[in-house]
Amino acid sequence: MELSTIRSYNVLRIIGILILLSSSPFVFAYIECSTVSQLFSSCSVFINYGTPDPSPGSRCCDAMSGLSIIANSGGGNKQSVCRCVMSLIQNYIQNATAIGTLPGLCGISLGFTIIPNSNCLVYD
Numbered sequence: 460m461e462l463s464t465i466r467s468y469n470v471l472r473i474i475g476i477l478i479l480l481s482s483s484p485f486v487f488a489y490i491e492c493s494t495v496s497q498l499f500s501s502c503s504v505f506i507n508y509g510t511p512d513p514s515p516g517s518r519c520c521d522a523m524s525g526l527s528i529i530a531n532s533g534g535g536n537k538q539s540v541c542r543c544v545m546s547l548i549q550n551y552i553q554n555a556t557a558i559g560t561l562p563g564l565c566g567i568s569l570g571f572t573i574i575p576n577s578n579c580l581v582y583d
């Protein structure tokens with residue numbers, strides 16, 4: 460192959476990749492479970508003591524709203540977030556019920572129900 464042919468091939472490939480990237484919806488490259496646990500840590504008082512109920516606008520609910528935006532932004536994020544939440548509640552299994560009530564109290568939807576051992580078969 461001539462050098463110029465190889466060059467134009469590479470240019471075409473790069474253009475192809477750019478088109479692919481720009482046509483996909485806004486996607487967080489990878490959901491770190493540490494991000495998810497950090498967001499839940501804003502709710503640690505409620506998670507540990509069951510009171511006071513977090514209300515929309517509180518620090519805890521702001522974190523849950525952020526989580527819901529990430530979960531509902533497509534690109535398989537819901538499933539990733541769900542998996543992170545599932546491993547999180549394994550560590551706080553005695554507090555799983557409290558964790559499960561958070562979206563409702565905050566008036567947000569993660570698009571999946573927080574129940575222990577969910578298989579996270581949720582689709583965007």
Ligand SMILES: *[C@@H]1O[C@H](CO)[C@@H](O)[C@H](O)[C@H]1NC(C)=O
Pocket residue numbers: 505506507508509510553554555557
């Ligand atoms: C959270 O778990 C601890 C034990 O690890 C328990 O003492 C506490 O009552 C639980 N809180 C709630 C709200 O379920």
